[in-house]
Amino acid sequence: MTKRIGLFGFGVVGQGYYQIAKKQKEQWIPDAIVVKNKFKRRPSDIKFSYNPQEVFDKNPDYVLELISNTEEAYQYVTEALKRGITVISANKKLLSAHLPELIQLQRVFGGKLLYEAAAAAGIPVITNLETHFEEDDIIALEGVLNGSSNYILSRIFNNGLSFTEALRLAQQKGFAEDDPKFDINGSDVASKLNILCLHAFGKFIGESQIPTFGIQHLGEEEIALAKSLGLKIKLIAKAEKDYRGISAFIIPTLVAEYNPFHGVENEYNAVKITSEHLQEQFYQGKGAGSLPTGAAVYGDLIKAKNGFGYNYSKVNFDKPLDEKLLNLGVRVLIKSKSESLIESVLFSPELNQQIDGYHFAVGKVKPKNFNRLNENGEVSIIALPDDLRAEQISEGLNCAQDAGEVV
Ligand SMILES: NC(=O)C1=CN([C@@H]2O[C@H](COP(=O)(O)OP(=O)(O)OC[C@H]3O[C@@H](n4cnc5c(N)ncnc54)[C@H](OP(=O)(O)O)[C@@H]3O)[C@@H](O)[C@H]2O)C=CC1
Numbered sequence: 001m002t003k004r005i006g007l008f009g010f011g012v013v014g015q016g017y018y019q020i021a022k023k024q025k026e027q028w029i030p031d032a033i034v035v036k037n038k039f040k041r042r043p044s045d046i047k048f049s050y051n052p053q054e055v056f057d058k059n060p061d062y063v064l065e066l067i068s069n070t071e072e073a074y075q076y077v078t079e080a081l082k083r084g085i086t087v088i089s090a091n092k093k094l095l096s097a098h099l100p101e102l103i104q105l106q107r108v109f110g111g112k113l114l115y116e117a118a119a120a121a122g123i124p125v126i127t128n129l130e131t132h133f134e135e136d137d138i139i140a141l142e143g144v145l146n147g148s149s150n151y152i153l154s155r156i157f158n159n160g161l162s163f164t165e166a167l168r169l170a171q172q173k174g175f176a177e178d179d180p181k182f183d184i185n186g187s188d189v190a191s192k193l194n195i196l197c198l199h200a201f202g203k204f205i206g207e208s209q210i211p212t213f214g215i216q217h218l219g220e221e222e223i224a225l226a227k228s229l230g231l232k233i234k235l236i237a238k239a240e241k242d243y244r245g246i247s248a249f250i251i252p253t254l255v256a257e258y259n260p261f262h263g264v265e266n267e268y269n270a271v272k273i274t275s276e277h278l279q280e281q282f283y284q285g286k287g288a289g290s291l292p293t294g295a296a297v298y299g300d301l302i303k304a305k306n307g308f309g310y311n312y313s314k315v316n317f318d319k320p321l322d323e324k325l326l327n328l329g330v331r332v333l334i335k336s337k338s339e340s341l342i343e344s345v346l347f348s349p350e351l352n353q354q355i356d357g358y359h360f361a362v363g364k365v366k367p368k369n370f371n372r373l374n375e376n377g378e379v380s381i382i383a384l385p386d387d388l389r390a391e392q393i394s395e396g397l398n399c400a401q402d403a404g405e406v407v
Pocket residue numbers: 008009010011012013014034035036037038040052066067068069072073090091092093117118121174175176177178287288289290293
């Protein structure tokens with residue numbers, strides 16, 4: 001039977017969806033497409049509307065919310081759910097901010113909300129957490145969750161591009177957010193990790209509670225150090241659960257070749273899930289871009305048609321959803337011009353070396369300090385592999401300096 005579809009947004013993701021839907025059976029072509037900017041050039045063979053109400057006037061079975069704006073997306077998604085319509089969204093900022101309310105709207109009005117594209121786009125990680133892992137206790141979830149940051153790091157490491165050049169390319173390819181600061185400062189990863197934690201651990205942490213350090217302060221010293229040690233830097237999101245509670249944070253991390261994230265390049269994302277029964281699983285796929293994200297949206301539509309919805313099986317709805325994170329120290333290399341700043345956050349020190357006006361120190365930092373350090377333009381921190389000794393870092397720094405890679 002033909003289904004009616006209303007589509008909000010015809011940008012990178014909306015066009016990816018449309019391209020895929022056009023190849024399939026006629027029934028998945030939207031009956032109404034609502035966009036924002038009246039002055040944009042559009043394909044002449046597709047009818048567009050600028051009036052959001054037009055989607056609802058068509059009485060849709062499914063609403064696809066693929067827009068960049070969060071507040072307006074909230075209006076569209078809540079209106080659809082209140083009408084009992086099934087919604088597919090790619091909007092991690094919206095979902096991360098409002099998931100508890102959106103879950104409640106599904107429970108009250110009966111519409112479903114699917115959002116595989118919102119976390120690691122092409123990797124069906126949310127569906128897996130909801131199905132495969134339903135009866136399995138998740139111990140840890142780790143991931144490269146931002147295609148743009150990963151693309152930037154790949155271009156810097158593998159092609160010697162500058163940060164600015166690499167970011168421009170990520171924008172041109174449609175990987176970056178409307179405002180790319182959300183990609184490079186880790187905020188986009190925090191949205192995704194927040195969503196994934198709900199499905200993995202049944203707890204809503206809240207994006208602002210997740211300690212986050214992005215890639216925007218990485219300097220040539222850290223890049224040169226990583227290269228001299230034969231390592232790479234990846235922006236890693238990590239959440240772990242033990243008898244004390246949950247810890248979660250996002251931080252650029254030095255990864256060795258034996259680490260499966262080492263080989264994750266360009267706009268690819270990857271997720272490693274460790275659970276009690278299935279133990280270790282590693283997923284890799286495209287985390288950004290028109291077709292992979294459009295395909296994830298299309299996949300959600302097919303799942304919804306087949307009656308699939310999230311059970312939120314890890315959530316205990318009789319208890320509060322929120323969770324306070326543990327604040328356990330993370331072993332890092334910290335770089336700053338201010339020794340006193342380093343001293344104020346670093347404990348269990350292992351190294352303190354000065355190069356060209358910068359202090360490089362190894363020790364532990366509590367994740368609660370990440371956000372404060374992230375906002376301080378001149379500090380960088382990188383998490384370290386357990387087996388990388390402070391002496392090796394010191395040698396690596398000297399080596400990079402001698403090679404003239406550090407100015
Ligand atoms: N790009 C990617 O790889 C991925 C993106 N996402 C998420 O998907 C969503 C869309 O991203 P993307 O396609 O890249 O963004 P784009 O900026 O390419 O496109 C956004 C689209 O939304 C439309 N739009 C904006 N505000 C409104 C509004 N109020 N009403 C109707 N339409 C509106 C724009 O209209 P107009 O054409 O008039 O400007 C445009 O068509 C975002 O939430 C993003 O975070 C998720 C995974 C991957």
